[in-house]
Every structure is written in C-alpha cells, then in structure tokens.
Amino acid sequence: MAGVSKCIKYSMFIFNFFFWVCGCIILGFSIWIRVTGSQQGMDSSMFAGVNLLIAVGAIIMILGFLGCCGAAKESRCMLMLFFVALLLILILQIIGGVLGAVNKSKVESAFQLALSTMVESLQSTTGEHKEYQEEFQKFERTYKCCGLTNGPEDWGENFKPSSNMCQCEPEDQSSDLCKKYQNKYIYKKPCGEVIMQQIKDNLVIIMGIAFGLAVVEILGLVFSMSLYCQIGRK
Incomplete structure (x- = not known):
C-alpha cells in the first residue's frame, strides 16, 4: 500500500496555518471597518457586507484549525469536512461578487x-x-x-x-x-464625498483580499483532496 506523502502532509499543515492567519487578518480588518464606520455615524444598513465579512473571517479561522488537525492526525473525516466547507465558502464568494457587481447601482x-x-x-x-x-x-x-x-x-x-x-x-x-x-x-x-471615497478605498482592499483568498482556497481544496485520497489508499 502507498504511504502518505510527507510533502503533501506538511504542505497541508503549513498551508492551513497561513489560512488561519488570513482568517485572523480578515476578521480584524472587518472589525476595524465596523468600528470606524460606527464612529463616523454611518447608517447600520451599510454594514451588512462588513458583518458578513466578519462571519467569513471567523469561519476561515475555524477551517484553518480544522485543516491543521486533519493533516497532523491524518483524519479523513476532518479533511472531508474541511474540503466541503471550503468549497461552499468559495462558491458563496463567487455568488457574492456577482451580486455585488450586478447591484452596484442599488448600493x-x-x-x-x-x-x-x-x-x-x-x-x-x-x-x-x-x-x-x-x-x-x-x-x-x-x-x-x-x-x-x-x-x-x-x-x-x-x-x-x-x-x-x-x-x-x-x-x-x-x-x-x-x-x-x-x-x-x-x-x-x-x-x-470623503465617506464615499473611504468606502471605495475599503472595497478595493476587500476585493484584493477576496481574490487572494480565492487562490488560497483553491490550493487548499487541491491539497486536502490529495491528502484525503492518499490516506484512503494507505
């Protein structure tokens, strides 16, 4: 029987550690936007996207922890949970981006x-x-x-x-x-005009983070499924 590739295993662990760090950054940045926006007196209806981003950051932190444990313990169950959850997040990100572009005038x-x-x-x-x-x-x-x-x-x-x-x-x-x-x-x-410019600047940063995160998520899907299949063959 083929063994589990140490390269894939440790790559998965390191990847998920950085994935967890990304979740921390997103969570912290979203909370910062939420707090500064509240101090500037912005209406609460404007924070729906920021609140969603806070939730996403928290979920990514949990997924990073789950992926690290799945790789370290070679747990197929944890790896499959990680894969499914990560795939759902990637799909939701794509849907959110499309809806944001379509409803720009409404925003x-x-x-x-x-x-x-x-x-x-x-x-x-x-x-x-x-x-x-x-x-x-x-x-x-x-x-x-x-x-x-x-x-x-x-x-x-x-x-x-x-x-x-x-x-x-x-x-x-x-x-x-x-x-x-x-x-x-x-x-x-x-x-x-100042507030609108700040929102646009923040959106550019958020879009950059979302794009980078999508690339990281795809790598995570590849690593987790590769490790899952290797553990099954083992």
Whole structure:
C-alpha cells in the first residue's frame, strides 16, 4: 500500500496555518471597518457586507484549525469536512461578487438614502442628536470637509457663523480647500464625498483580499483532496 506523502502532509499543515492567519487578518480588518464606520455615524444598513465579512473571517479561522488537525492526525473525516466547507465558502464568494457587481447601482442608492437620514440628524434641534452632531464636527475638522452633500446648508438652523463649525485652519484659508461663506472661510468639500471615497478605498482592499483568498482556497481544496485520497489508499 502507498504511504502518505510527507510533502503533501506538511504542505497541508503549513498551508492551513497561513489560512488561519488570513482568517485572523480578515476578521480584524472587518472589525476595524465596523468600528470606524460606527464612529463616523454611518447608517447600520451599510454594514451588512462588513458583518458578513466578519462571519467569513471567523469561519476561515475555524477551517484553518480544522485543516491543521486533519493533516497532523491524518483524519479523513476532518479533511472531508474541511474540503466541503471550503468549497461552499468559495462558491458563496463567487455568488457574492456577482451580486455585488450586478447591484452596484442599488448600493449607491442606499448610500444616498443613508446620507439623507444623516442630514436630518444634523438639522435636528431637539438635542436628541447632540452627541452625533459633536462627533460629526470632529469628523469635519479631521477630514477638512463640511456638511454631507450641500456643505453648511446641511446643518440648517444649527449652523452658527460665530462658532468654528466647518471653519478652515489658518494655513488652509488661501488654498482650494476653502471658500468664503457668511464672512468666514469654511471647507467646501462635502463630507459625503470623503465617506464615499473611504468606502471605495475599503472595497478595493476587500476585493484584493477576496481574490487572494480565492487562490488560497483553491490550493487548499487541491491539497486536502490529495491528502484525503492518499490516506484512503494507505
């Protein structure tokens, strides 16, 4: 009877160790996006994809552990569970990518709707959204922007010319970042553009991770099935 290839066995173990590390990275990165997005006041409906990515990262960590144990113990049962679960994840990734590309316009519409809801919170004078308004002012100062879509008009009656709301830093007043409004210099870029750019940047990173992960998953399928068949022949 043919024995189990040590090369395949240890390659499977090392592969799954790095697979587990990838799961940790995805999980950590997704949680970071979730936390920073919440701090910026983004609507909870925008986090559906991020929440899914958190779940995927956790599952990948479990699968990496399962694959390591299956390779080390030469367990056909664990290897088959690893293979089936990995195949399902790869199929779901492909479906998710296709749906994301097809529904791109719907995502943009949902983002615009979320911005409208956020503008209403900025214009609220009841004090219910005071904490959110204060956090958003910090966001404006950090990213040198004003309002969400229409600049200071998004603040409605809450915009006070005597305060430092949207006010440019002295070194920025002569640059293209600022414009004069009610006798003071304010940042002219809407914060909605900043948020949208951050989302696009994050999506590029996520797409890169997903593509790299798909390659790793295919290698995992090949290694696990090869080892599974060798253990069966043994």
